[in-house]
Amino acid sequence: MFNFSTWRHKTLIYLKSLTSPQISLYFSTNTSDSTSFAVSYLIHNFGFSPQFASKLCSTYHVKFKTTQKPDSVLNFFRNYGFSEPQLRGLIAKGPYLLSCNPSKTVLPKFQFFLSKGASYSDIVKLVTKSPCVLCTSLNNQIVPAYELTRRFFQSDKDTIACAVHTPTLLCxxxxxxxxxxxxxxxxxxxxxxxxxxxxxxxxxxxxxxxxxxxxxxxxxxxxxxxxxxxxxxxxxVTKTRWKEKVDAFNKWGWSDEDVLDAFKRQPRCMSISFFNQFGEKDHSKGTSSAISTEESCTRKNSIVHSCIQHGQNLHFMIRFSG
Known part of the structure; x- marks a missing residue:
């Protein structure tokens, strides 16, 4: 659960870090504008290639002229348990965070997650998966989305676990x-x-x-x-993949109406995991251009058997097993 004294200690450490001397950087560039400085910062601090760093700054409009703000952002994340590899991954996905005010943009989100029982490890996983969460409105999006998701689970613990697995739920x-x-x-x-x-x-x-x-x-x-x-x-299942499945069923002796009826009665029959049980994956790659009558019957019987296991009625079984 949320530990106020621990959070206060981490925040004090972060605020103290803002007064630390800046690290001097050497930038071999012919220009001194804010974009080229940001590019050099990404190269120096994260080991990004010049091309990748330039693309990040161009795509996300990352600009700054001194190291003070980005250094303060990185120190903030370090104080909350982010490792250097995790920071590298975070900035690779969300370089715009280097220009934010962490005490206003990031800290309120961390406080919210902690208040719901999230651990620091949970927060690190959630944020590194989807940095956009930190630039999403807390009151207008994150809180309502969290409460909506919470309706489908038994506890905050399960809701947090779901959010960590799929952070886009919140943004x-x-x-x-x-x-x-x-x-x-x-x-x-x-x-x-x-x-x-x-x-x-x-x-x-x-x-x-x-x-x-x-x-x-x-x-x-x-x-x-x-x-x-x-x-x-x-x-x-994409439209192309759906058509491939219908075509395969047709080659097993089923009409389009039969396939549609099968889907209505047992929708799982068109799922990838179900369909691949019967060798359709190899067939769709062209490894077999013709299916014998015996093989067709065998596959239909296999599908029938699987449908029986998933609760199909006797009428349906008789219709498609013959």
Missing amino acids: HHQLSRNIRMLIENGMLHSSIARLLQRLPRVLDTRDMPKLVEELKDLGFNPSKSAFGVALAAKTT
């Missing part, structure tokens, strides 16, 4: 909007929680409204667990 507006829309459509909380834990990218698609309506038109009920499985399949 992507699209994801929060999609979750709210799914709730409004009656999707089970348990299904949303499962996606948050296992496939959070499913919830971060811009096509969510379209996908929800498409699945509802196919007969999927958002209040049933199958809806979450179908949503995951439609989101994670």
Whole structure:
């Protein structure tokens, strides 16, 4: 839990570091503008190549003329347990942090996470995965997103674990909007929680409204667990990959209507993990251009067997096993 005395000690160390002498740097450059200085700083402090350092500064508009601010930022992170390799990775993803005021931009976020039971190690992992969290509004985005995510878990501990695994939960507006829309459509909380834990990218698609309506038109009920499985399949399988799967089923003797009916009854049949069990991955690479009748029957029977294990009804089994 949040330890005020420990936090106060770390903050005092950080403030003291602001008065430390600046490290002198030698910059072999013909210009002295703020951009070239920032490029040289990245090369000197992190070992970035000139090309990569220049690209970072250009892409993220990183500019500063002295080492005071970036040094103070790095000292702040060091005082919170960031190692040098972690700092290097952090700045490689978010060089803009070197120009921030850590006491105003970063510290409030750290305090919030600590108050929810996050450890310093949790914070380091979360931030190094997604530095954009630190430049996201605490009150307007992070807190509401955290509270929304908290609704699907039993404790702050589980919510923090989810945020550490997928920091974009806290800084992507699209994801929060999609979750709210799914709730409004009656999707089970348990299904949303499962996606948050296992496939959070499913919830971060811009096509969510379209996908929800498409699945509802196919007969999927958002209040049933199958809806979450179908949503995951439609989101994670590209259109090209979907067509390849349908074509493969066709070669096994199934019509397009059969494939669609199978998806309605058992949406997992179009997932990558399920489909690869039956050798489709090798087939899609062209290792076998023709499938014998015997092999087709064997594969269909394998699919039928798997569907039985996942709760398909007898009518469906009879239809597709013959």
